[in-house]
Amino acid sequence: MKYSLPKSERLHAEKSIKELFEKGSSFFLYPFKIVFWVGEGLEDTANQVLFSVSKKKIKKATGRNYIKRRLKEAYRLNKALLPPTGLLLGFVFVGEAKMSFGELEPKMKLVLQKLPNELSKNLGKHDSKN
RNA sequence: GGUGCAAGUCGUCUUGCCGCUCCGAUUUAUCGGGGAGGAAAGUCCGGGCAACAAAGAGCGCCAUACUUCCUAACGGGAAGGGCUUUGAUUGGUGACGGUCAAAGUACAGCUAGUGCCACAGAAAACAAACCACCUUUGGAAAUGGCCAAGACUUGUCUUGUGCACCUACCAGAGGAAAGGGUGAAAAGGUGGGGUAAGAGCCCACCGCCUCCGCAGUAAUGGGGAGGGCAGGGCAAACCUUAUGGGUUGAAAGAUCAAAUAGACCUCGGGCAAAGAGCUGCUCGUUCGAUUUCUUUUCUUCGGAAAGGAAUUCCGAGGUGGGUAGAUCGAUGGAGUCUUGGUGUGAACCAAGAUCGAGAUAAAUGGCAAGAGCAAUUGCUGCAUUCGAUUCGUUCGAAGAGAGUAUUGCAACAGAACCCGGCUUACAGACUUGCACUUUUU
RNA sequence: GCCGACGUAGCUCAGGGGUAGAGUACUUCCUUGGUAAGGAAGGGGUCACGGGUUCAAUUCCCGUCGUUGGCU
Numbered sequence: 001m002k003y004s005l006p007k008s009e010r011l012h013a014e015k016s017i018k019e020l021f022e023k024g025s026s027f028f029l030y031p032f033k034i035v036f037w038v039g040e041g042l043e044d045t046a047n048q049v050l051f052s053v054s055k056k057k058i059k060k061a062t063g064r065n066y067i068k069r070r071l072k073e074a075y076r077l078n079k080a081l082l083p084p085t086g087l088l089l090g091f092v093f094v095g096e097a098k099m100s101f102g103e104l105e106p107k108m109k110l111v112l113q114k115l116p117n118e119l120s121k122n123l124g125k126h127d128s129k130n
Numbered sequence: 131g132g133u134g135c136a137a138g139u140c141g142u143c144u145u146g147c148c149g150c151u152c153c154g155a156u157u158u159a160u161c162g163g164g165g166a167g168g169a170a171a172g173u174c175c176g177g178g179c180a181a182c183a184a185a186g187a188g189c190g191c192c193a194u195a196c197u198u199c200c201u202a203a204c205g206g207g208a209a210g211g212g213c214u215u216u217g218a219u220u221g222g223u224g225a226c227g228g229u230c231a232a233a234g235u236a237c238a239g240c241u242a243g244u245g246c247c248a249c250a251g252a253a254a255a256c257a258a259a260c261c262a263c264c265u266u267u268g269g270a271a272a273u274g275g276c277c278a279a280g281a282c283u284u285g286u287c288u289u290g291u292g293c294a295c296c297u298a299c300c301a302g303a304g305g306a307a308a309g310g311g312u313g314a315a316a317a318g319g320u321g322g323g324g325u326a327a328g329a330g331c332c333c334a335c336c337g338c339c340u341c342c343g344c345a346g347u348a349a350u351g352g353g354g355a356g357g358g359c360a361g362g363g364c365a366a367a368c369c370u371u372a373u374g375g376g377u378u379g380a381a382a383g384a385u386c387a388a389a390u391a392g393a394c395c396u397c398g399g400g401c402a403a404a405g406a407g408c409u410g411c412u413c414g415u416u417c418g419a420u421u422u423c424u425u426u427u428c429u430u431c432g433g434a435a436a437g438g439a440a441u442u443c444c445g446a447g448g449u450g451g452g453u454a455g456a457u458c459g460a461u462g463g464a465g466u467c468u469u470g471g472u473g474u475g476a477a478c479c480a481a482g483a484u485c486g487a488g489a490u491a492a493a494u495g496g497c498a499a500g501a502g503c504a505a506u507u508g509c510u511g512c513a514u515u516c517g518a519u520u521c522g523u524u525c526g527a528a529g530a531g532a533g534u535a536u537u538g539c540a541a542c543a544g545a546a547c548c549c550g551g552c553u554u555a556c557a558g559a560c561u562u563g564c565a566c567u568u569u570u571u
Numbered sequence: 572g573c574c575g576a577c578g579u580a581g582c583u584c585a586g587g588g589g590u591a592g593a594g595u596a597c598u599u600c601c602u603u604g605g606u607a608a609g610g611a612a613g614g615g616g617u618c619a620c621g622g623g624u625u626c627a628a629u630u631c632c633c634g635u636c637g638u639u640g641g642c643u
């Protein structure tokens with residue numbers, strides 16, 4: 001497994017982002033809100049992910065950059081915990097202050113371990129409805 | 131040496147592993163190279179660039195405002211001038227003036243107009259009224275005053291059908307514009323003369339105004355002559371004058387353009403002769419052609435015949451608009467550095483060298499090691515100092531610097547089209563200047 | 572990225588050069604057996620911050636900070 005995060009694995013298309021936030025499910029795990037969506041017709045493409053830090057929570061641009069960079073690193077190093085394809089993911093940082101990489105990485109691991117469970121629950125709901 | 135202020139410069143470095151982004155090579159996965167700031171910030175000015183019809187004019191609106199210069203331009207900068215404040219010193223009775231230094235200065239025009247100036251104060255802007263002042267006319271005598279007489283305690287009291295003089299008081303006429311406690315500000319100031327009282331009424335000085343030379347590119351400076359003096363302050367009040375600005379901003383704008391739907395064009399095909407009406411559709415039924423345009427011929431001018439085109443469905447291809455998206459705009463420029471020259475300076479000129487981020491749901495990072503720096507605390511306790519002492523020493527305390535351990539790498543802050551400024555933020559280090567202070571010589 | 576508006580008592584807002592006000596909230600008293608309502612009295616302000624103009628600034632001018640709205 002490569003510890004890389006090229007542009008094809010980052011979520012940048014406006015349409016996909018709209019789809020994620022309008023249709024996707026979410027859960028909280030401090031200091032994140034995680035939004036996810038199993039895209040239709042994306043079974044063959046890699047997971048795409050985006051990171052968001054609110055201007056309301058972190059006032060300075062330097063602080064927002066600081067956190068986003070560390071989030072990307074944490075995801076990059078631990079993304080092997082996820083199934084490799086078909087997911088749209090959004091990490092919204094809801095913490096109030098700067099956090100170091102040492103604090104953020106364990107949280108990210110927790111999230112990535114928890115995500116498959118949430119995913120299967122969600123899929124189950126879909127099936128029962130249909 | 132320390133502290134403070136001001137100005138300026140810098141504002142961590144190296145290596146390894148794993149990543150991000152751009153460029154170039156081979157080649158499709160690797161390799162090589164580049165990758166945040168002095169403010170990238172605030173968005174306060176100016177310019178480039180782009181679109182808007184023309185980009186011109188007028189009105190409006192906005193901005194600027196001592197002079198000269200720099201500049202692509204500016205509300206920026208440089209130099210100079212004036213003014214204000216403070217300090218030192220000096221001249222004068224005084225109003226105030228001279229010299230030096232520092233700091234500040236949005237510094238055109240209230241003798242174009244309009245407006246405002248609370249409270250207090252007689253009055254806040256045409257100078258008038260009021261109080262007080264002076265002259266004069268008339269009245270008046272309780273209390274003052276004066277006069278007369280008397281008394282004695284000889285400087286006081288008493289008395290008066292007292293009032294000519296002085297004067298309080300009342301009324302009238304005139305003079306004068308100096309004084310009037312206030313206020314931020316009071317109608318030029320100070321000193322003297324003068325007068326019934328006064329007044330630039332007169333004189334000297336200070337200030338002011340007008341005119342004329344001189345010096346300076348100019349702001350302005352300095353000199354002379356004249357004028358008794360008009361003109362309170364506020365334009366970061368409206369406004370006037372001069373100058374500048376067309377508006378909107380890269381989310382400007384340009385190019386390419388998938389899929390789907392619809393528009394137009396071409397070709398092919400379907401059909402009982404195309405098709406039309408009824409119908410949501412199908413079946414069926416009715417009409418057996420119709421409509422429009424055009425050309426030609428005939429005509430009894432009503433039409434008739436012939437030819438072409440259109441109208442329908444299906445399929446294919448194409449065209450243009452344009453969404454997602456992509457590319458350009460967009461990073462070689464009023465560029466940076468060095469040297470030389472010109473200029474008081476901002477800056478300009480010449481020569482040489484050099485290329486230094488280009489992202490777009492938005493790169494420039496993470497982890498580790500080392501160096502360097504800083505901090506505090508602990509430990510070691512050598513130079514040195516102090517105290518005690520059994521004085522060849524020993525003990526205790528302080529301890530610059532050094533060693534070691536620990537922690538941190540900072541502050542302010544992240545390019546978003548690009549430049550020139552301004553403003554604001556900034557741990558720490560260094561340099562220069564000034565002020566204060568301490569020590570030594 | 573670009574362009575605006577606002578900041579005044581605990582809260583919601585007036586005031587646009589001359590001692591800062593309203594409603595509500597708060598405190599005390601009256602009223603009531605007690606509470607609410609009502610009545611009376613009172614306290615409470617760095618007018619966001621820093622400069623400047625002016626005799627005088629919440630008001631005018633400049634800068635800073637914060638809040639908030641619009642533009643795809």
